[in-house]
Amino acid sequence: MAETPRVAAVGVGYSTTGRKTGLTSRKLAIQACGAAMADAGVDGTDVDGIAVLWNPAGPAPPGLDEVKALDLAQMMGYVPVNWHVDGVGPAYIGPALQAIAAIRAGFCHTCVTVRVINQRLSGTELKAGADATPSTGDEQFRRPFGQLLPLQAIAAMPMQRHMAVYGTTEEQFAQHAVTQRYHASLNDDAIFRDPLSVDDFLAMPYLSTPLRILDCDLPVDSGSAVIYTTEERARDLAQKPVFVESAAFSGTGYMAFEIEDMVKNAPFHTGRHLWERTDLTPADVDCAQLYDGFSIITFQWLEGLGFCGPGESGPFVEAGNTRLGGSLPLNTDGGACNVGRRHGTNFCIESVRQIRGQCGPRQVPDANVAVWANAVGPFGGAVLMVGE
Amino acid sequence: MDTLVKPPMPVPDALTEFFWEGVRAHKLMILRCRNCGHFIHYPRPVCERCLSEDLAPEEVSGRATLYSYTITMKPWHPFWVDKVPYVLATVELPEQEGLKMLTNLVECPHDAVEVGMPLEVTFREVGEGLTLPFFKPAGAV
Numbered sequence A: 001m002a003e004t005p006r007v008a009a010v011g012v013g014y015s016t017t018g019r020k021t022g023l024t025s026r027k028l029a030i031q032a033c034g035a036a037m038a039d040a041g042v043d044g045t046d047v048d049g050i051a052v053l054w055n056p057a058g059p060a061p062p063g064l065d066e067v068k069a070l071d072l073a074q075m076m077g078y079v080p081v082n083w084h085v086d087g088v089g090p091a092y093i094g095p096a097l098q099a100i101a102a103i104r105a106g107f108c109h110t111c112v113t114v115r116v117i118n119q120r121l122s123g124t125e126l127k128a129g130a131d132a133t134p135s136t137g138d139e140q141f142r143r144p145f146g147q148l149l150p151l152q153a154i155a156a157m158p159m160q161r162h163m164a165v166y167g168t169t170e171e172q173f174a175q176h177a178v179t180q181r182y183h184a185s186l187n188d189d190a191i192f193r194d195p196l197s198v199d200d201f202l203a204m205p206y207l208s209t210p211l212r213i214l215d216c217d218l219p220v221d222s223g224s225a226v227i228y229t230t231e232e233r234a235r236d237l238a239q240k241p242v243f244v245e246s247a248a249f250s251g252t253g254y255m256a257f258e259i260e261d262m263v264k265n266a267p268f269h270t271g272r273h274l275w276e277r278t279d280l281t282p283a284d285v286d287c288a289q290l291y292d293g294f295s296i297i298t299f300q301w302l303e304g305l306g307f308c309g310p311g312e313s314g315p316f317v318e319a320g321n322t323r324l325g326g327s328l329p330l331n332t333d334g335g336a337c338n339v340g341r342r343h344g345t346n347f348c349i350e351s352v353r354q355i356r357g358q359c360g361p362r363q364v365p366d367a368n369v370a371v372w373a374n375a376v377g378p379f380g381g382a383v384l385m386v387g388e
Numbered sequence B: 001m002d003t004l005v006k007p008p009m010p011v012p013d014a015l016t017e018f019f020w021e022g023v024r025a026h027k028l029m030i031l032r033c034r035n036c037g038h039f040i041h042y043p044r045p046v047c048e049r050c051l052s053e054d055l056a057p058e059e060v061s062g063r064a065t066l067y068s069y070t071i072t073m074k075p076w077h078p079f080w081v082d083k084v085p086y087v088l089a090t091v092e093l094p095e096q097e098g099l100k101m102l103t104n105l106v107e108c109p110h111d112a113v114e115v116g117m118p119l120e121v122t123f124r125e126v127g128e129g130l131t132l133p134f135f136k137p138a139g140a141v
């Protein structure tokens, strides 16, 4: 029996990304895969696995094309593939962990992972069609009460709970947004780059207390891809390999954000397993890239992964630890609030680029250990990555 | 007010019909395991604690504490156009640690809402044919 291979991320890439690009789902996927292949220096015949997540966050508008793993593999010249996965979520952490597991198990040696987001599938774009969502299953206990958008249960109520239990403040959430915007100002690929102040943030109206629009990520059309392979193959490719040191996932349920423990959920459970599987500790991490679908999620990951104690994320952010130059530079690309929604993939890609030393003005000096995390509440996971 | 705008109507199924029947009779019913006594919400066909499938609805006290809440400012559905802001709330029932349900907090000034406050159930007709179990501050008249 062959030894379990060490897995490396060797290629990363994005599609054209932006508000209402007009690109089809397949175009976004093709562009992202092509960019990641060029980055890695591989062609289609080098790839033998594919893991894709494309799913609508509600009813898909008529005419919207789907992205399916084998369809994409055929278009990109990967076939025959030895491994394929469609639609394992909850976000990019799904395909990433599928690829890492499949390579470790020997089902394939080189796996392309893809996350495609269509802006018009996002919750806010669906509001006009709110009536169309049937209140069946668990939705019969949500929608009649006015639980209509994810932000109410995923973000606003957990924020309120965190504030009540730990004394976290709206100013601390504002400080986080200000820090992320500063990082975005150093990233040519970011969409929002103008300076932001705490006062600017607090002057925004509430959508659903205590949450404001700047607590939310930015819906865009985006395709993102990362290629993983074995250490042996990684050595022959174009980029300095970035290795998967440890990876973990936790699931406690399905979309039951509103009735589960709102402060100790998937990030908390994931953190324990992530650190059990490595000799490294949180103190060894040079930068953290922690999902910010909503700002409270980043706070939960800071605590869940042990960068600060339970309930201490607010003061930790307020003290400046998460700013470039601080003890734990966080979301150095600017986060999805500023670069646009890639459902976690940007945090993997930024980790890889930081460890490669390719981040220009936002480079963390000598970064060699990075952790990225994705998703929250009843499901989420994290990956610890290292250079040589 | 446009009385033609209907709220999102729950679509009960065999597993959940008891809850809505209870609400219509102004009773808050929660599914309970007849083998080990564990309460289960949202309704599921099995007890997560003992795996018994012998489950039956039981009326609970109607008391609760406020676990968390959000005051929603925008009407993301036509029915709420004349109802914002409203207090969407998660409440914890005293019958079992961690037993929670989603509801609305009513009869409480918005600046007096506080996590941990004691509540009690109140049944409201919100639209034609729809009664919902809301919660109000305990002892409110």
Ligand SMILES: [Zn+2]
Binding pocket: B033, B034, B035, B036, B037, B038, B047, B048, B049, B050, B051, B052
């Ligand atoms: Zn039981």
